[in-house]
Amino acid sequence: MSYVLKRIGQSLLTIFVVVSASFGLIRLLPGGPLDYLRAQAIQQGGSDMTMAEINQRIAAQTNIAVNEPIYVQYVDYMGAILQGDFGQSIWYEEPVTSIIGPAIPWTVFLTASALFLAFTVGVSLGAIMAYREGSKFDVGSTGVGLVLNSTPGYVVALLFVAFLSYRYGFFPTGGRYASELTPGFNVPFLLSVLHHGALPIASMSIVGFGGWALSMRGNSIRVLGEDYLRVARLRGLSTRRIALRYVARNAILPMYTGLMIAIGTVFGGAVIIENIFAYPGVGFYLIQGINARDYPLMMGGFILITVAMVIGITIADLTYGILDPRAKGGASRESY
Amino acid sequence: MSPTDSEPQSGSETRTESGASRERGDDACEDPAVDAVAGNDDALDAEEMVADTDRASRAVTGHGRKGRVAAEGGASSGARGASPDHRSDGGASSGTSGTSSELRADGGSVSEFEQMAEVSLTEHERRRQWFDEKLLAPARIVWNDWRARFGFFVVTFYLLMGTVGPLVVTQPKPNQGDYLIGAFRTMDHPFGTTASGTDILSQIVHATPSMLIMITAGAVFTVFLGTTIGTLAGYKGGRLDSVLMTITDVMMTIPGLPLTIVLAAALRIDGNPAVIGILITINAWAGLARAIRSQVLTLRDAEYVEASRIMGIPTPKIIGSDIIPNLMPYITMNFVRQARAVIFGSVGLYFLGVLPYNSVNWGVMMNAAVNRAGATSSPAAFHWLLVPMLTIILLALGLTLLAQGADRVFNPRVRARHAKSVEGGGDEESTTTGGI
Numbered sequence: 001m002s003y004v005l006k007r008i009g010q011s012l013l014t015i016f017v018v019v020s021a022s023f024g025l026i027r028l029l030p031g032g033p034l035d036y037l038r039a040q041a042i043q044q045g046g047s048d049m050t051m052a053e054i055n056q057r058i059a060a061q062t063n064i065a066v067n068e069p070i071y072v073q074y075v076d077y078m079g080a081i082l083q084g085d086f087g088q089s090i091w092y093e094e095p096v097t098s099i100i101g102p103a104i105p106w107t108v109f110l111t112a113s114a115l116f117l118a119f120t121v122g123v124s125l126g127a128i129m130a131y132r133e134g135s136k137f138d139v140g141s142t143g144v145g146l147v148l149n150s151t152p153g154y155v156v157a158l159l160f161v162a163f164l165s166y167r168y169g170f171f172p173t174g175g176r177y178a179s180e181l182t183p184g185f186n187v188p189f190l191l192s193v194l195h196h197g198a199l200p201i202a203s204m205s206i207v208g209f210g211g212w213a214l215s216m217r218g219n220s221i222r223v224l225g226e227d228y229l230r231v232a233r234l235r236g237l238s239t240r241r242i243a244l245r246y247v248a249r250n251a252i253l254p255m256y257t258g259l260m261i262a263i264g265t266v267f268g269g270a271v272i273i274e275n276i277f278a279y280p281g282v283g284f285y286l287i288q289g290i291n292a293r294d295y296p297l298m299m300g301g302f303i304l305i306t307v308a309m310v311i312g313i314t315i316a317d318l319t320y321g322i323l324d325p326r327a328k329g330g331a332s333r334e335s336y
Numbered sequence: 337m338s339p340t341d342s343e344p345q346s347g348s349e350t351r352t353e354s355g356a357s358r359e360r361g362d363d364a365c366e367d368p369a370v371d372a373v374a375g376n377d378d379a380l381d382a383e384e385m386v387a388d389t390d391r392a393s394r395a396v397t398g399h400g401r402k403g404r405v406a407a408e409g410g411a412s413s414g415a416r417g418a419s420p421d422h423r424s425d426g427g428a429s430s431g432t433s434g435t436s437s438e439l440r441a442d443g444g445s446v447s448e449f450e451q452m453a454e455v456s457l458t459e460h461e462r463r464r465q466w467f468d469e470k471l472l473a474p475a476r477i478v479w480n481d482w483r484a485r486f487g488f489f490v491v492t493f494y495l496l497m498g499t500v501g502p503l504v505v506t507q508p509k510p511n512q513g514d515y516l517i518g519a520f521r522t523m524d525h526p527f528g529t530t531a532s533g534t535d536i537l538s539q540i541v542h543a544t545p546s547m548l549i550m551i552t553a554g555a556v557f558t559v560f561l562g563t564t565i566g567t568l569a570g571y572k573g574g575r576l577d578s579v580l581m582t583i584t585d586v587m588m589t590i591p592g593l594p595l596t597i598v599l600a601a602a603l604r605i606d607g608n609p610a611v612i613g614i615l616i617t618i619n620a621w622a623g624l625a626r627a628i629r630s631q632v633l634t635l636r637d638a639e640y641v642e643a644s645r646i647m648g649i650p651t652p653k654i655i656g657s658d659i660i661p662n663l664m665p666y667i668t669m670n671f672v673r674q675a676r677a678v679i680f681g682s683v684g685l686y687f688l689g690v691l692p693y694n695s696v697n698w699g700v701m702m703n704a705a706v707n708r709a710g711a712t713s714s715p716a717a718f719h720w721l722l723v724p725m726l727t728i729i730l731l732a733l734g735l736t737l738l739a740q741g742a743d744r745v746f747n748p749r750v751r752a753r754h755a756k757s758v759e760g761g762g763d764e765e766s767t768t769t770g771g772i
Contacts, residue, residue, distance in 0.1 A: 150732035302595070
């Protein structure tokens with residue numbers, strides 16, 4: 001229990017650090033975002049705008065009241081973020097929360113499906129490779145896995161867009177779902193969501209499963225040589241039980257921490273993938289914010305991506321104990 | 337998302353591998369099927385292991401020998417690099433390799449501390465042996481494995497492309513040829529030209545030096561910081577450990593690429609490739625530090641480290657000569673892995689156009705191909721996009737394969753098998769082919 005509390009405390013600390021850092025980046029850097037916003041306000045408002053008006057405008061955009069002492073600014077900023085107020089987007093002229101909020105589920109949908117697909121396919125393939133070690137299937141799959149593992153996700157995404165979307169028109173070239181459909185639990189809408197999400201998910205998972213397969217293969221081969229497996233065979237346990245309860249479980253365990261790091265990689269990679277497929281997720285808006293020098297949008301996107309990732313990693317870490325009973329103790333445990 | 341970036345599992349693999357194979361060796365009545373399944377050419381064979389235990393049982397235990405090497409050499413760090421697992425290599429790697437061969441021959445009648453070497457080596461022989469062990473053996477290992485050989489060639493090729501290439505290939509500039517010539521159409525422009533008539537080959541070549549600087553900077557930064565923090569936290573323990581690990585955990589849960597993007601936008605950095613390289617790996621050290629720490633925790637209580645501590649050797653020296661050498665394989669693998677991560681990250685972000693640059697770059701080329709010529713929608717410009725992509729994949733593949741080769745080079749048993757001057761190097765072949 002204390003481990004759970006400690007873990008959650010650590011997650012909150014991470015979010016706190018990230019939010020503080022974003023305040024520091026906006027507020028403290030000379031020639032940074034705040035100066036840029038001021039220059040922009042002066043340019044747009046012309047000479048008839050007073051300093052107070054400019055400051056008010058910046059305060060509305062970034063939650064930072066420039067004329068207050070710095071610690072007041074900091075407390076105000078943190079308070080606003082806590083209430084879910086990420087300021088006003090300059091480009092869209094809308095609250096950042098109402099732009100990025102609806103985008104979060106879509107990003108989570110993409111990343112979670114891609115991760116799940118890559119992991120399950122990779123693990124199954126790796127297990128088969130280990131059982132047929134040395135066969136043509138094994139050698140071939142190892143080669144394919146190596147090449148896929150050396151390919152960045154965006155390369156696959158670009159190839160998909162070029163061939164499957166533009167040249168042959170099998171898949172749409174952008175968007176979350178066909179615009180004429182009404183969102184809800186109806187079949188055409190769900191199909192459209194899958195149709196639009198298929199390529200982003202595929203390009204993220206295709207480059208991932210090779211790596212999982214290779215680690216699973218290595219781990220399974222190691223487990224297959226263990227003494228307890230011979231004992232299990234001698235006890236006359238069914239092959240199925242041995243494969244699932246003994247080999248798979250023990251081979252997957254060391255990969256579980258890798259899964260947590262992969263969550264981070266997937267969230268990072270999604271930023272690039274979403275832009276290639278023009279898929280309006282959090283990463284898409286993050287880049288929009290950067291290209292338009294829309295600092296509130298950019299920072300909001302960054303903070304929300306971090307929060308989503310921290311939640312994902314915390315859940316993964318806390319469920320580790322279900323898979324590995326030894327980890328229940330917590331204190332002496334070595335993760336990562 | 338490539339899960340092999342998840343360092344720890346392969347780390348545990350390397351660690352457990354030696355453990356597992358040792359168990360196999362001790363198990364005399366090994367089931368051949370299991371042996372075949374577990375067969376990994378790096379792993380030692382059962383026979384080899386038996387031979388080794390046999391030798392060791394002649395009163396020369398691994399630990400005893402280590403102690404003696406230290407005593408004879410008079411060097412305080414005699415135990416360096418000789419973990420119990422790597423017994424056969426213990427003498428060799430500590431530089432007093434001459435002793436290890438005599439030790440075995442003289443039996444166990446005399447106290448280990450009073451023994452003298454019966455054979456002395458001349459300076460020339462010593463040098464030849466050093467050369468054989470340190471340079472020729474790794475070279476032979478790399479040469480004997482086609483994957484490592486391929487990786488080595490690829491990486492060398494890119495290094496040449498980055499150093500000699502820009503001198504040989506002309507500077508890229510507009511109107512070098514017709515617009516958008518396809519790849520492999522003319523000899524003048526083997527990879528075709530861009531929408532402004534710039535030769536793609538010359539762009540690729542002239543982008544290499546800055547990419548190499550970026551890769552090196554990022555990888556060195558990550559490995560240095562990760563190793564330092566990981567070893568310090570693991571070896572010192574206590575409050576320092578918990579403070580460092582809290583920082584590490586926080587850094588690790590921040591998504592790397594978005595952090596890079598935000599920092600690049602807010603900090604107004606210029607396009608210096610070394611700075612960009614560090615920025616891309618800004619929090620990658622955290623994962624490495626975590627993994628290194630857990631390895632140091634197991635090494636910290638090893639007998640030879642304890643011995644060094646009792647002898648009163650200062651902590652920095654213990655870390656430098658007892659701990660770090662044992663982590664070298666892992667560190668090298670991570671160096672290569674980070675290099676790959678820098679390539680993927682930098683090209684991806686340059687492709688998005690969110691990083692500053694001051695010269696041509698593979699990612700910038702891809703960006704231009706898509707945004708200026710619509711390479712994804714128009715087949716005429718597709719080669720402009722394809723060539724940089726293939727360049728990245730080939731380099732990444734070369735680095736991956738080289739990392740696997742490096743793993744073998746650092747495996748002391750594999751190295752001993754390839755070092756001709758080390759005793760046992762020659763007859764190793766006969767014992768391994770002996771069969772059960």
